[in-house]
Amino acid sequence: MIRLVAGWIVWLWLLPLRLVLRVTQALLGKEGEGSRKKNESYAHMDHLALNAERPRTSWLNMGDWENTTHFPTACENLAVRLYEASGLKEGASILDVGHGSGDSLALLQRRYGPRSLQGVTSMPLHARLAQQRIDKETGETKTKIECDDAVAFVRRLSALEATRPRFDRIFALDCAYHFATRQRFLAASRRLLADSGRLALVDLVAAYPYPSSKDKDHYSFTASPSLPAPASSPSLLTHLRHHLTLRMAGVPAQNIVDVSTYASQLRQAGYTGDVRIVDISHVVFPGFSEFLSGLGMGEERAWRGGGPLQLWGLRQFGDVVKRWSKGGDGSTIRCVLVVACAS
Template sequence: MLGEIYTANYALITASVISVAIIIFLKMYAKDPYGTYHLGLNMRPGQDSTKPPKTEWLNMGYWRDTDIFPDACEALALKIIKEAKPIPRGHVLDVGHACGDSLLLYLQHPSLPRPESLCGSSATSQDCKVNLLCADAIFRSQSAEHPLNPSSTDPLLTSITAIDCAYHFASRELFLTQCYTRLAPGGRIALGDLVIAKRISFPLRFLLSKLLSVRSENIITPEEYEAQLRKAGYADIHIENVSENVFPQFQAFLVARGGLWRVMAAVIGWWETAGGRFVIVGASKPDS
């Protein structure tokens, strides 16, 4: 009993220290969360540090075949996009695309079919209508131009992707429901997302949500995730745990960067110790 109390107190103290460090970290970059701080992460070995990197990725990466951050980020994006099963001349929505690198994959990568329309990028292409929208991931009644507006007259979407971001949404379940409404029959959604291996206590859930800037209601198990998808109407559901190719290598990369990046690495390690997982989720809207 005393051992359990000691362990719990130690965990809370550790989490509190990490929380303070995170607050300091966030205050440093709060003025411009998509500013220049992440550019250093995208620098390749041997690249001239006086010149900006060619990419501005902002995901945790899929590190199975690489130890280079931008390559790992592209690998994760490609894995998620392929789970969405894009089709030639399809209508694509990529949510939470950060600086747009994932959207360029849709337009340029040789292994992907070119869409007819792509919502979320300011890039241009002769063969694709591209629309850049700055908006919350969730449709609100005042957002008439939102791609998830159920009253939209735009073509139904054939693929929707959310790469390493849906755990921030308010809420993910509502987002999944809204996506289902706008998907064409046979269309598919794919997400790179965080889940918890088993249900946890409310205090621990609350603490994790603050440490990771994750909505508390979004910290759910894979089984609960699947249940939400089925409730919304989805079928052909696939949830793949890819944590072993995400967390360890991303942590090592951040630790090597030094400074406050070590704090972020520690938080990711604590999340994994608490049962956190990184998964790739795919689900389809039935044809009929």
């Protein structure tokens, strides 16, 4: 998700006129409130800015917004949903791919007590922060953090013979759609799993064609209970807008495949056990889009970090997620939870 958001912000930076208007409005504030306030010492001070606390987490995923409106809670909920769906138990050997600043690593270590925990992230700053987070956690878990491209890392490990590690679980929480490519990641991850191991992902797929009963002979699928499935293929305009979104967000178009194709790719990668795919769009997109739309607006201007450019870019991305959240023919993307058993 990091590159998904960052790509939007960089592209939107090329729209200076609209940005200047927004920033100018923010700087000018409300006018016409009278000259009385100009003479008051604290007229232009927002006390919220003085009471804002430093965030204690640095989560970055789209979140599971069922029963919450709080971003860090939603992010942790999505992680827990993934871990529980994978059947994670205490004492497992875990590889967490694309873990960002380490909140997921800390959660895994604290809540599930793994035997060993290895993480890989492509950003040096995130790797350092993650190592600091893990060092603060107590316990007997053997931990190791690597800074590397996720696909290159798992392919290099999988090429080892005598010293190749075997993991009970490999997690990719809201990140695999960025990989170059996801198919390479799936294949390399299979070679790193124990015979009873499982790969678990929160990922993005194409909304159309939506799975029907005749598609599900080689995997199990649970549809969203509330978002309508698309009845027809996207219009030309929707298709063009979809590919523009992918390009701006740095998502390889070949990664956004429909559910049935995704399941077939897992089979081709060597996952011979159960493959379960659950559409969780209804607990992800509506809450996430609403959260993004309110960033830096109203009272939030007093304490929300990130700067006006970043916040504006995130709000624009919120409009995209809002289209996804409605389902039906106008939505081109679904969020799914995937668990693939090695054998």
